[in-house]
Amino acid sequence: MPKHILVAVAWPYANGPRHIGHVAGFGVPSDIFARYHRLKGNYVLMVSGTDEHGTPITIAADKEGLAPRAIADRYNTVIGDDLYNLGLSYDTFTRTTTLNHYAVTQDIFKTLYEKGYILRQDALGAFSASTGRTLPDRYIEGTCPICGFGEARGDQCDQCGNQLDPVDLLNPRSKVDGQPPVFRTTEHFFLDLPVFAERLQTWIAKQDHWRPNVRSFSLNFIKALKPRAITRDLEWGVPIPLPEYAERDDKKIYVWFDAVIGYLSASIEWANNRGTPDAWRDWWQNRQSRHFYFMGKDNIVFHTVIWPAQLMGYFSDGHYGGTARGAFAEVPLQLPYNIVSSEFLTMEGKKFSSSRGVVIYVNDFLSRYDADALRYVLTIAGPENQDTDFTWTEFVRRNNDELVATWGNLVNRALTNVYKNFGTIPQPAALSARDTALLAEIEGGFGPVGELLEGARFKAAITETMRLAALVNSYLSEQEPWKVIKVDRERAATIWYVALRCVDSLKLFFTPFLPFSSQRLHEYLGYDGFIAGPLAFKEYTEDNGQTHRVLTGDYATWIGRWEPPILPVGQALREPKPLFKKLDEQVVAEELARMGGVAGG
């Protein structure tokens, strides 16, 4: 029985291009997971979009003399292109500035407010003297009242490590324009998290399948829950859906409150765009569905505590809950099933930093190297369980000595031999014990590799797949069909048939990780159709006339299945070419030079 799987992917923030650390954390792992479940025959809905509200975008806009929307437009395009080029197979990659997203966000806010889960309280806030906008604590600096450090931030002193309140700073000033901030009392709306503390505690405590650090970190976090402000004094954001704020342009919903709602709103948008407006409920109001969230470790509490609290509070009410009929009626919106959080990638031993040149942007990377090469390295050497370091030396080595040498070479030697000597999938004679043993081991991989993928153990899954590929190289070296063919063409045909059967299965194991090369291999083997096909951009126009671009794809037409394929004897091969490019050792020096030599020190 196919399952409904929601793959909810962190929303990249649209204030600049994204670097490979970002896609290592949420993009590649989530796509591997989604592609695997599609092959498995499950109903996958993979959603995300660019996160376009909040202070950093308004600051970027001010610097360039543009409207926030213009910044968001620019980076929505850049980021969308990056994800497309990496082959991330979203069902819907949209943005938070759509009418639909505003409507869903406002419905959730309004419903939580009416149910008493949102409180109104006065709070002391810091404002920019020049623009009147909120100044987040981290944008205020001054002299630390504890240690006297002159450049302490409003939230914390980097010298003595103490947590601070911006009103305590001596000589406070805005990091944006250098002016002293103005402090004044302002009304804010607070999500009443303590009301949910007990339910959250019970729920999180029984999530044995979460990664241990996610679970323990979250349990620790909810020991001291306070109401959390979910509005900001900012003109850029989703309007507060209450009559007294309808005409005001100075207070909006906090970006994090609306960003997580994107998982739901993007699902609703997906359903509307394909003309089946209730289809999202199969994932959200279906107790059998499972929701997987992918993000970096800095986002954990938003997904394990705050978003679940929003969902618990909303339950099956509001406009979207209340319009459910039939099997969906009164089924509460489903909570996360698993929170797959990654650690951080560093770059040549340092944190990514665009200002210091310690960075490689996705579009820059893909202009010189293949997406599959990046996907391979980010998977097998990615920050799955601990911070890991990306180095160019390691990238070149993994590409050349592992991807090209083990898998690329196996495919190439098998295909070129068979293409040259037979032209079609050769007819085997009786299989030897060695032949059947190899086939059993390779085709037996669908179970264990699949289990590793289901458990989000991507490193282990690709390592096991590489081990299986190496077994086939070993088999060929031992059987030496290039020698056998001179004396026994039928036996040579059998050996090559066995090798190609293995390659055909390995092709499926590699498809979630390396979709582009797996599709090419699929075609070289003489098959038609897509096991990993093209993605597509579509334009949608909403009622206000505003148009936005959505990254999607026609995944239902893809034909791959997570099971040993039936390799048809006699099927004509297409002329093979190497799947991967071997990289010259000097790209290491070139790339380090491009980074301005920062890696040396």
Added chain:
RNA sequence: GCCGGGGUAGCUCAGCGGUAGAGCAAACGGCUCAUAAUCGUUAGGUCGCGGGUUCGAACCCCGCCUCCGGCACCA
């Protein structure tokens, strides 16, 4: 400061209570179909340090050293 995570073969990492593992690098040998790729064999570690629990500890507990994150109106 508080909370959390890490320190395992030259390198990158897996293992997380039951005789120390993988890949790469190194040495030697085989093959030469294949992107000079591959295959086999060998070598290599008092598992950060010191205590403790246990029949038995990389694995659990305590202390220390060291590195790295998070600390909620930053996303």
